[in-house]
Amino acid sequence: MRRYWRIFQEFFRTCFVEELEYRSEFLGNLLSSFFGVGIAVLTVQIFFYQTNQLGGWAYADVLILLGIFNTLQGAIDFALRPNMSRLLEHVRKGTLDYILTKPVDSMFYVSFRHLVFWRLIDILLGVGLIIYGLVQKHYIPSLADILMFSVSLFSSLVLIYSLWMMLMTTSFWVIRIDDLSFIFYSFFETTRFPIGMYRGWLRILLTYVLPAAFITNTPAVALLGKWNGVTTLLSIGIAGLFLWLSRRFWRYALRSYTSASS
Amino acid sequence: MIHVQHLSKSFRVHVRQAGWFDAVRSLFKREYRIVEAVKDISFSIQPGEIVGFLGPNGAGKTTTMKMLAGLLHPTSGEITVGGFVPFEQKAEFKKMMSLVMGQKSQLIWDIPPMETFLVNKAIYEIDDRVFRQTLDELVELLELQPLLTKPTRSLSLGQRMRCELAAALLHRPAILFLDEPTIGLDVHTQEKVRRFIAQYNREHQTTILLTSHYMGDVTALCDRVLIINYGTLMYDGDLKVLTETLTPYKLLEIHFPSVPDVSWDDYGELVAVEEGKVTLRVPREQVPEVSSQFLRNFQVYDLNIQDPPMEEVIKRAFQEGAHVS
Numbered sequence: 001m002r003r004y005w006r007i008f009q010e011f012f013r014t015c016f017v018e019e020l021e022y023r024s025e026f027l028g029n030l031l032s033s034f035f036g037v038g039i040a041v042l043t044v045q046i047f048f049y050q051t052n053q054l055g056g057w058a059y060a061d062v063l064i065l066l067g068i069f070n071t072l073q074g075a076i077d078f079a080l081r082p083n084m085s086r087l088l089e090h091v092r093k094g095t096l097d098y099i100l101t102k103p104v105d106s107m108f109y110v111s112f113r114h115l116v117f118w119r120l121i122d123i124l125l126g127v128g129l130i131i132y133g134l135v136q137k138h139y140i141p142s143l144a145d146i147l148m149f150s151v152s153l154f155s156s157l158v159l160i161y162s163l164w165m166m167l168m169t170t171s172f173w174v175i176r177i178d179d180l181s182f183i184f185y186s187f188f189e190t191t192r193f194p195i196g197m198y199r200g201w202l203r204i205l206l207t208y209v210l211p212a213a214f215i216t217n218t219p220a221v222a223l224l225g226k227w228n229g230v231t232t233l234l235s236i237g238i239a240g241l242f243l244w245l246s247r248r249f250w251r252y253a254l255r256s257y258t259s260a261s262s
Numbered sequence: 263m264i265h266v267q268h269l270s271k272s273f274r275v276h277v278r279q280a281g282w283f284d285a286v287r288s289l290f291k292r293e294y295r296i297v298e299a300v301k302d303i304s305f306s307i308q309p310g311e312i313v314g315f316l317g318p319n320g321a322g323k324t325t326t327m328k329m330l331a332g333l334l335h336p337t338s339g340e341i342t343v344g345g346f347v348p349f350e351q352k353a354e355f356k357k358m359m360s361l362v363m364g365q366k367s368q369l370i371w372d373i374p375p376m377e378t379f380l381v382n383k384a385i386y387e388i389d390d391r392v393f394r395q396t397l398d399e400l401v402e403l404l405e406l407q408p409l410l411t412k413p414t415r416s417l418s419l420g421q422r423m424r425c426e427l428a429a430a431l432l433h434r435p436a437i438l439f440l441d442e443p444t445i446g447l448d449v450h451t452q453e454k455v456r457r458f459i460a461q462y463n464r465e466h467q468t469t470i471l472l473t474s475h476y477m478g479d480v481t482a483l484c485d486r487v488l489i490i491n492y493g494t495l496m497y498d499g500d501l502k503v504l505t506e507t508l509t510p511y512k513l514l515e516i517h518f519p520s521v522p523d524v525s526w527d528d529y530g531e532l533v534a535v536e537e538g539k540v541t542l543r544v545p546r547e548q549v550p551e552v553s554s555q556f557l558r559n560f561q562v563y564d565l566n567i568q569d570p571p572m573e574e575v576i577k578r579a580f581q582e583g584a585h586v587s
Contacts, residue, residue: 007381010383010384014370014381018372094363094366097361097363101331101332101360102356102386103385104385255335
């Protein structure tokens, strides 16, 4: 674990150097992040001109939800997204061979090798929005709330990582699609709003098949003190299950890669 | 160090046909063909040896090398490399070997090579002191000092190759797989890379398996060669012996003040007649006799006896298609 943390730091350092090589402008990234959050908050406000409830959630609650969404999105854009196109390239060009000869877990390597640290701004903005939501609601979470929130947020991260990884793994077969991430995003966008907003089969799909409900809803509810132990445990269980699945899928893909390519 | 027994590898390849109709049809019904890339190969390599692996494109060189490096799963047969079964991909195995592919780069494109070295340092868990020491040595041998701080993308192909070698050797592997390490390099740089490989092997007793299209690489570095064609091993042994068996003649180059008018066929097979120079192909055992005849009977400026070029030897090996060993 310690070793992987060191390797991760090294990845972060090289990406930092890489980024500075191009001097990508800090200001531009900052502005686009602020703009993104601004639009999202505005959309929510427009909804609440018409109603004072969204899927059973009040304005401040939805802000917290949005904050969590933004934090998670920042995490995806920080660590996962930059690696998707790289993996496609590695598979196509055959440089994946170098990764496979390295004494490091290949799934770890392909998912964290490239980091775009500007996107950490989104994580900060997300946290800011969560705090703003709490202030609006005049609610101070207890220590237990924060603990439950942290646990379920961690589960969300694992869950997102696993879903993302499974999608990324398909690049062994669909090497023609340059950016598979839009498939993920069209699903991930659904977690921007309370799950109660969705009706019928869509709601069932998002709760039980693709566990969208666990991604933003559970942590938000936990932070507002309405957590229950069973749901939190369930979120850990589901995250674990999906991580296991994604790992198996990765290994399966590697096996077929190594027995097919020449 | 490396033991290979009855190694085979076959692939299932999707047969593609050109044209609209077949492209659509292949969406629904795919035809496959089994390609036997490697057929029943056995050999072993001792620690510290440099072995050349020769064969035309598509002969199965890279496939075999990938199986040795643990990247491909053999269809049948056994491999052990340094006591490990490569495809189990144990971390200990990966730490004792290294792979350099001339056509593929592991260096990070936009930043200086030094950054890649540092990433490898973390991945291979190389101790600071050992890292410094190894790096210093490689920097000196490969003359990397001025390159370390330039972005990789601005380096020439030859400079990049030298950095690739350094990146692959930082963890001091006991076994090195080199797949076309000199491809695309100019003669001068090829020479440099060769000298480095030879010296590194001498100093560290690294076991090296090398594939190359350039005969120069092989003649300069390897005493022993493996020749593979159509997936089968055709020759395993001394490079000199191979030359003698396959090309049982030498080239005699005779320089005259003026070329005499004689029947050359009495002496050997005529290869070329140029201004003041005649090249003959003469069976090995007759070379001393024929040359002394020339020296006795004609006015001769100079007389050279040469081995046929390596390219020709290999070409013969493939043409004959027979097992030479």
